[in-house]
Amino acid sequence: MNEMDVLKNRWREAKGTRTFPDIAEAADLSPSTVEYAFSPKSTNPSIDTVVRISRELHVSLDETFGILSPSGRAETELARQDASHWKARYEAAVRDIEYLRTVILMLGVFFFVVVIWCVALDLRCADIGFFRGEWSFGAVFSIVCISITALLVVLVVVRVCRRHRQRKGENE
Incomplete structure (x- = not known):
């Protein structure tokens, strides 16, 4: 399991019952971009997409990837x-x-x-x-x-x- 898989699992846990269009609207992204970012086909989404979705779902990239200041x-x-x-x-x-x-x-x-x-x-x-x-x-x-x-x-x-x-x- 690579880092993106770990991040996607954290997103799925944080997503709960919210739909992709709800997340896309709040993150100012298109629904297709959000849906593709969650899919297993997406192996390398842009950093902007990752940051916006993580911010919206309150998933810390620092904790997920073990980054310390x-x-x-x-x-x-x-x-x-x-x-x-x-x-x-x-x-x-x-x-x-x-x-x-x-x-x-x-x-x-x-x-x-x-x-x-x-x-x-x-x-x-x-x-x-x-x-x-x-x-x-x-x-x-x-x-x-x-x-x-x-x-x-x-x-x-x-x-x-x-x-x-x-x-x-x-x-x-």
């Missing part, structure tokens, strides 16, 4: 760039949320493991336990060091997993 092209390009910018921001936010969820999950797991470790140590060594007895500098220092080390390990593992998923997504 220079300002329309610029606006379309800006809209396309704006849409791609916001899509990239959205995807980055989704990745960040996924990363934060993973970090929070890992921290929760780590906290749970530390609590279990402290309770187990406390039950075995009642003299120097974390919950019973005295809190010595060595016990508190070891808990802080283990916690910081575990947190760094978790963050490194999450970062490595995230980069791996990004590379895998780029390769697909």
